Amino acid sequence: MNIRDSIRERLGDKIKDWKETSSRRIYLSVDCADIREIVGFFFTELEMRFATASGVDTPRGLEILYHFSFDRTGEIYTLRVLLKDKKHPEIDSITPLFKGAEWIEREMWELLGINFKGHPNLKRLLLAEDWPEGEYPLRRQNEP
Amino acid sequence: MSHRVIVPIGPYHPLQEEPEFFQLYVEGEKVVDIDIVIGYNHRGIEKLAEAKHFDQVAFLVERICGICSSSHPYAYVLAVEDILGGEARVVPERALYIRTIIDELQRLHSHLLWLGLAGHFIGYNTVWMWAWKYREPVLDCFEMVTGNRNSYAMFKVGGVRRDLEEEDIPMLKKAMDELLPAVDMFRGAVMDDPVIRSRLKNIGILTKEQAIDWCVVGPTARASGVNIDVRRDEPYGVFNRLSWNVILQKEGDVFAKTVARILELYESISIIRQCLDKIPNGEIDADIKDVPAGEGIGRVEAPRGECFHYVKTDGSNRPVRHKIRAPSFMNVASNKVGAVGGTISDAAITLAAVDPCYCCTERLAVIDKPTDKKVMNGWDLIRLSQEKTNQLKEELKDTLK
Numbered sequence: 001m002n003i004r005d006s007i008r009e010r011l012g013d014k015i016k017d018w019k020e021t022s023s024r025r026i027y028l029s030v031d032c033a034d035i036r037e038i039v040g041f042f043f044t045e046l047e048m049r050f051a052t053a054s055g056v057d058t059p060r061g062l063e064i065l066y067h068f069s070f071d072r073t074g075e076i077y078t079l080r081v082l083l084k085d086k087k088h089p090e091i092d093s094i095t096p097l098f099k100g101a102e103w104i105e106r107e108m109w110e111l112l113g114i115n116f117k118g119h120p121n122l123k124r125l126l127l128a129e130d131w132p133e134g135e136y137p138l139r140r141q142n143e144p
Numbered sequence: 145m146s147h148r149v150i151v152p153i154g155p156y157h158p159l160q161e162e163p164e165f166f167q168l169y170v171e172g173e174k175v176v177d178i179d180i181v182i183g184y185n186h187r188g189i190e191k192l193a194e195a196k197h198f199d200q201v202a203f204l205v206e207r208i209c210g211i212c213s214s215s216h217p218y219a220y221v222l223a224v225e226d227i228l229g230g231e232a233r234v235v236p237e238r239a240l241y242i243r244t245i246i247d248e249l250q251r252l253h254s255h256l257l258w259l260g261l262a263g264h265f266i267g268y269n270t271v272w273m274w275a276w277k278y279r280e281p282v283l284d285c286f287e288m289v290t291g292n293r294n295s296y297a298m299f300k301v302g303g304v305r306r307d308l309e310e311e312d313i314p315m316l317k318k319a320m321d322e323l324l325p326a327v328d329m330f331r332g333a334v335m336d337d338p339v340i341r342s343r344l345k346n347i348g349i350l351t352k353e354q355a356i357d358w359c360v361v362g363p364t365a366r367a368s369g370v371n372i373d374v375r376r377d378e379p380y381g382v383f384n385r386l387s388w389n390v391i392l393q394k395e396g397d398v399f400a401k402t403v404a405r406i407l408e409l410y411e412s413i414s415i416i417r418q419c420l421d422k423i424p425n426g427e428i429d430a431d432i433k434d435v436p437a438g439e440g441i442g443r444v445e446a447p448r449g450e451c452f453h454y455v456k457t458d459g460s461n462r463p464v465r466h467k468i469r470a471p472s473f474m475n476v477a478s479n480k481v482g483a484v485g486g487t488i489s490d491a492a493i494t495l496a497a498v499d500p501c502y503c504c505t506e507r508l509a510v511i512d513k514p515t516d517k518k519v520m521n522g523w524d525l526i527r528l529s530q531e532k533t534n535q536l537k538e539e540l541k542d543t544l545k
Contacts, residue, residue, distance in 0.1 A: 022230055024378060025441060049372065050359045051443075054454045054467035067441065067454065071371075074378030076441050100359025103477050104469075126183035137191060 003046060003070060007077075010041060017080075024073075027065075029080045035066075036092040038079060042068050043098055048077065050100050055108040057140045058082075062089045062112060083114065093119035111138040147171065151488065151525075153495065166479065166495060173487045178480055193466035198224060198435055201463065202299050205453075208470065210294055211257065214250045215446035216453070216468070217299035218243065222380055222442025223455040224301045224435055231380055236427040239303040244381035245316070245419045246290070246298050247444065248412040252323070253282040254447035255405045255412075259330060262402060265493045266343050267530030271333060278326040285319050288312055303429030313420050320413050320420075327409045334402055339537050344399035348482040348494030351396055358478040361471045362449020364498045367404045368396035374445040386418045398490075398497040435461075446471050448498075472498070489528040 093116035263271025449471030
């Protein structure tokens with residue numbers, strides 16, 4: 001069974017939107033609540049490699065894109081979640097599933113202010129110790 | 145209870161391009177834990193990119209790293225070309241070949257740089273001097289082809305900025321012919337030398353399961369048996385039209401990482417030779433005017449592993465969001481398993497084996513926790529590492545005869 005069918009069969013209507021911008025770039029929109037289950041399925045069962053995650057501040061809310069590389073076909077599957085509550089954005093951490101996500105979640109936590117629930121070691125990674133609390137450099141609220 | 149000592153490594157040195165700060169917790173000789181702190185050189189490049197237009201961003205990301213300075217612009221232009229319909233559809237043939245040549249020349253000089261420093265750390269200063277001697281002609285090639293020994297400014301969306309001159313091709317071929325015997329020598333020096341073998345075998349082991357768990361990339365992953373290489377998995381440039389091999393090792397120790405990099409030198413030389421034989425005439429730039437709204441992902445196999453760029457656009461002349469993930473971001477984190485459990489004399493080479501920037505290790509200092517008295521500095525740790533090699537040489541003297 002090819003990988004697209006496996007994903008469709010297993011996740012069904014948990015995928016809110018399926019978009020392919022090219023033959024090797026697949027973007028799937030999912031709900032925040034399902035993220036740990038879906039990431040676990042991608043990483044353990046489909047044996048995808050976690051490349052990184054991109055946090056984006058959009059007018060509708062904070063978006064997180066989890067980029068997974070399926071190295072057998074060279075495809076990149078990106079899971080897209082939208083955190084609508086900009087005041088208290090939070091989502092389940094995926095670091096308990098595999099170690100490779102630890103740093104990028106810490107980075108998004110300090111640069112975008114997203115709280116990752118269940119992260120084992122949520123502390124500053126890049127910013128200086130004297131950087132003020134509650135200031136998130138990649139947020140857009142300070143821009144004209 | 146045994147006496148626990150903290151060994152801080154890093155973070156600053158004027159030569160560093162990637163300052164990192166490792167705190168080794170040491171009991172006796174053994175490393176029991178490690179704390180990694182990064183961010184000393186966080187320049188906010190992702191944010192800066194949002195204020196530059198598409199042509200300028202290529203120059204900006206070139207300055208992320210001085211060693212793999214073509215990987216970042218390459219991954220970035222691939223991301224933008226992904227929005228435009230893909231590199232193969234947008235970029236002229238000749239430019240694809242030139243991009244591939246630049247990419248592989250960069251791998252040659254980066255691996256030779258690593259090999260030299262690795263040699264120095266274990267007390268093989270001849271390897272150090274010779275590796276850097278043979279790296280020099282590669283930099284000369286860069287100077288001839290791009291005008292710069294580093295930061296080549298070759299990449300732009302839709303093509304390359306400078307054409308390969310007719311007389312460059314025989315010069316590059318000659319340089320490759322001359323480099324090959326040197327690589328042969330390094331292979332002999334490392335793979336057949338019993339001292340280097342026993343010095344590097346079974347230290348800093350990253351098993352295949354750990355490599356997958358930490359999502360490491362590049363030679364660090366391939367030395368642990370994880371079969372990934374962006375050049376093969378998602379070919380860019382002309383890699384899918386050439387014949388070359390992905391170098392795979394399974395032990396995951398420092399020796400396997402060294403061997404993997406040396407064998408990759410052969411593949412790079414072969415790739416460059418094939419490109420020089422096949423390169424067609426024609427345009428080098430597609431002259432892209434506008435980038436439509438959309439999002440694209442570009443990735444290349446940098447010398448240290450997959451370099452990942454995500455670009456989101458809105459139809460203006462600047463990216464809305466530009467996410468950059470350098471390979472060391474994944475690899476350095478895995479030192480948590482590589483260095484712990486080893487001895488302090490292996491720490492320098494183990495931390496270095498993932499090929500982060502080396503200069504960090506010159507700032508090693510051992511501090512006795514209760515008194516905060518400095519008892520060792522960076523050179524002492526390198527000396528420790530070199531002494532262990534000499535000790536091994538003594539032990540192996542009889543077998544070497």
